[in-house]
Amino acid sequence: MTSTPAMIETDKLSVSVPSGRWLPFGKTPTLDILVEVSIALRVGEIVCMVGESGSGKTTFGRALVGLVKPSAGRIALDGVALPDFTSRSFRRVRSQSALLFQDPVTSFNPRQRIGSIIAEPRHITHAGSTKREDIVGLARKAGLAEQFLSRFPHALSGGQARRAAVARALSVVPRLIIADEPTAGLDVSVQGGVLNLFLDIRDEFRTTFLVITHNLSVARHIADRIVILYLGRVVESGPAEEIFRNPQHPYTKALLDSEPVPDPAHRREEPPVIGEVPSLAARPKGCEFHTRCRFAQDRCRTEAPIKTDVSPDHQVACHFPLAATKAASIPNLRLVSR
Amino acid sequence: MSAATGAATSISADAVSPVLEMKGLSVCYSGLVPAVAGVDFKVNPGEVVGVIGESGSGKSTLAHAVLGLLPKSANVTGERFVLDGHDMLTAGRDDYAALRGPAAAMVFQNPMTAFSPLHTLGRQLTDLLWRDRHQSAAEKRERIIAVLSQVGLPDPASKLDAYPFQFSGGMLQRVAIAAALLMRPSLLIADEPTTALDVTMEAQILHLMRELRKTSGVAILMISHHLGVIAEICDRVAVMYAGRVVEEGTVREIFANPRHPYTRALFACEPALIESGVSRLPVILGEVPRPGGCGCSFAGRCSLVEERCHCDSPPWVGVADRAEPHFSRCHRSAP
Numbered sequence: 143m144t145s146t147p148a149m150i151e152t153d154k155l156s157v158s159v160p161s162g163r164w165l166p167f168g169k170t171p172t173l174d175i176l177v178e179v180s181i182a183l184r185v186g187e188i189v190c191m192v193g194e195s196g197s198g199k200t201t202f203g204r205a206l207v208g209l210v211k212p213s214a215g216r217i218a219l220d221g222v223a224l225p226d227f228t229s230r231s232f233r234r235v236r237s238q239s240a241l242l243f244q245d246p247v248t249s250f251n252p253r254q255r256i257g258s259i260i261a262e263p264r265h266i267t268h269a270g271s272t273k274r275e276d277i278v279g280l281a282r283k284a285g286l287a288e289q290f291l292s293r294f295p296h297a298l299s300g301g302q303a304r305r306a307a308v309a310r311a312l313s314v315v316p317r318l319i320i321a322d323e324p325t326a327g328l329d330v331s332v333q334g335g336v337l338n339l340f341l342d343i344r345d346e347f348r349t350t351f352l353v354i355t356h357n358l359s360v361a362r363h364i365a366d367r368i369v370i371l372y373l374g375r376v377v378e379s380g381p382a383e384e385i386f387r388n389p390q391h392p393y394t395k396a397l398l399d400s401e402p403v404p405d406p407a408h409r410r411e412e413p414p415v416i417g418e419v420p421s422l423a424a425r426p427k428g429c430e431f432h433t434r435c436r437f438a439q440d441r442c443r444t445e446a447p448i449k450t451d452v453s454p455d456h457q458v459a460c461h462f463p464l465a466a467t468k469a470a471s472i473p474n475l476r477l478v479s480r
Numbered sequence: 481m482s483a484a485t486g487a488a489t490s491i492s493a494d495a496v497s498p499v500l501e502m503k504g505l506s507v508c509y510s511g512l513v514p515a516v517a518g519v520d521f522k523v524n525p526g527e528v529v530g531v532i533g534e535s536g537s538g539k540s541t542l543a544h545a546v547l548g549l550l551p552k553s554a555n556v557t558g559e560r561f562v563l564d565g566h567d568m569l570t571a572g573r574d575d576y577a578a579l580r581g582p583a584a585a586m587v588f589q590n591p592m593t594a595f596s597p598l599h600t601l602g603r604q605l606t607d608l609l610w611r612d613r614h615q616s617a618a619e620k621r622e623r624i625i626a627v628l629s630q631v632g633l634p635d636p637a638s639k640l641d642a643y644p645f646q647f648s649g650g651m652l653q654r655v656a657i658a659a660a661l662l663m664r665p666s667l668l669i670a671d672e673p674t675t676a677l678d679v680t681m682e683a684q685i686l687h688l689m690r691e692l693r694k695t696s697g698v699a700i701l702m703i704s705h706h707l708g709v710i711a712e713i714c715d716r717v718a719v720m721y722a723g724r725v726v727e728e729g730t731v732r733e734i735f736a737n738p739r740h741p742y743t744r745a746l747f748a749c750e751p752a753l754i755e756s757g758v759s760r761l762p763v764i765l766g767e768v769p770r771p772g773g774c775g776c777s778f779a780g781r782c783s784l785v786e787e788r789c790h791c792d793s794p795p796w797v798g799v800a801d802r803a804e805p806h807f808s809r810c811h812r813s814a815p
Contacts (some may be wrong), residue, residue: 194678330749330750330751333761334751363758399683406711406712409712413683414680
């Protein structure tokens with residue numbers, strides 16, 4: 143996989159917003175939503191970005207296409223860096239990418255029919271035909287039957303709306319699809335269909351995916367690589383299979399263990415991590431996870447950890463990464479045999 | 481409690497009788513559209529019962545029926561519907577109002593919309609105690625602080641003057657649980673209480689609910705579409721499909737030995753139960769049909785469907801060879 147070229151990559155991408163408290167002199171204080179995130183999305187790869195709410199995962203997806211303006215860092219498309227972060231520069235990224243928003247229904251115009259919603263990107267970009275039979279073909283590719291094209295968005299179920307959003311995204315044959323919580327609010331009986339669709343699109347068009355999710359069991363099935371964010375920083379990233387088998391960061395471990403196991407014989411005695419994500423306005427000193435980490439030591443409270451390589455493709459930012467043996471002794475996301 | 485007694489007709493109040501009992505309960509909207517069709521269901525004191533099913537299966541309608549939160553167009557009928565010793569089939573608006581709180585209280589899915597944004601939490605929680613006129617403001621304050629510390633809210637006294645927006649979702653859900661427990665209900669209904677929360681917070685809220693059940697002995701009716709949540713805290717589980725309970729039993733039994741094809745399909749779709757490396761995730765094709773109609777409601781999506789499934793309603797039978805209680809509504813599980 144390492145030999146595959148990066149489709150889009152970020153280098154120390156940061157996003158800061160003014161925090162609202164205006165001071166008469168000196169600099170306006172800012173909130174750092176994303177701090178120096180460096181990720182490469184390779185061609186045809188599905189990368190899952192995982193973290194609690196407030197970790198900046200949605201902001202990263204939006205910053206990639208310029209919906210949120212980055213404050214520092216670099217974005218490179220096919221190895222060529224964007225000269226600046228103006229809307230004009232992002233046009234190059236946007237023409238090749240599609241965004242699937244968290245709530246598909248609210249991302250549709252309620253007074254437009256599904257067929258015309260799906261055709262709209264083609265109307266705008268003059269890329270591809272907007273003939274009815276071609277739009278039907280697009281919808282069918284996303285698993286949406288022809289009868290739904292004449293409906294309005296409110297008349298679709300959650301799964302159908304999600305498919306309509308995918309059909310709209312496919313209409314311009316994007317090279318990059320950014321999917322924000324694609325399975326949120328879907329029943330388990332249909333979420334598999336949406337995820338299978340992603341895998342099919344990837345196989346057919348070699349599309350690159352950035353899937354933003356907080357559901358680790360979803361990530362486990364579709365991700366090639368996983369990036370774990372905490373307070374806007376990447377704390378661990380690596381191949382999905384390795385992250386699940388051998389998590390190095392205590393936060394990754396806590397996330398994996400928090401997922402409830404559908405087996406009444408394996409109930410947890412204690413929650414794996416207690417407390418909440420600290421406020422961005424008052425970031426903890428040292429390692430930002432030390433306030434909730436059960437392995438925290440004095441060094442964690444004073445010194446920020448730097449990223450180290452566990453294996454060539456697996457990085458972790460922790461002073462005391464969980465050794466392979468220690469991680470194995472704590473029960474992980476167990477598979478129930480039946 | 482005093483306001484509630486005598487409000488609705490008292491039926492029986494001995495210790496062993498269930499907190500909630502439904503027999504043949506149906507809910508119809510506008511007299512035409514059934515949402516729940518003939519449900520038999522029971523929650524014993526101190527028990528945690530889970531209701532699981534897809535959206536549209538009627539699980540929320542069932543919960544809302546218990547508290548009388550259904551819209552006016554809904555029509556509740558049945559043979560027996562008893563909540564905490566009170567007959568709810570004959571209960572009027574005032575009876576429901578009197579039972580909400582002392583008999584049953586509810587925790588909703590989204591804690592952010594469960595509170596008024598205009599008033600402090602202290603004010604909103606005090607308002608819930610309007611029935612206790614004999615208590616002074618200071619006594620009520622003490623009571624509220626006690627419940628808030630019971631749900632693990634740090635420094636509760638200082639939180640009384642705070643507004644909901646100053647809290648995170650997880651903290652507000654704790655306050656919502658405290659609000660529900662304030663009237664010491666016999667039954668706590670939790671409608672997808674962790675769906676809007678992060679996994680880390682979900683684990684903490686589930687832990688809290690388990691502790692509360694241990695310390696206060698409250699019975700919990702847990703509604704969820706997440707198998708992991710049900711496995712984590714429930715004693716018994718009912719699987720709902722198209723307005724009917726299709727399978728019921730102890731949680732260990734149902735998870736170890738699901739009998740109904742729908743339950744099996746649901747388990748097959750659960751991503752946490754699928755081995756990694758599976759290239760295609762399973763789905764249940766088709767949609768949940770409208771409740772009612774003849775035959776088995778799952779017949780249209782069932783992989784084991786037979787001719788009789790389309791015309792005869794399947795019987796509700798016990799799964800005979802099991803030690804723990806286990807019932808299923810399927811022709812194939814009938815002897």
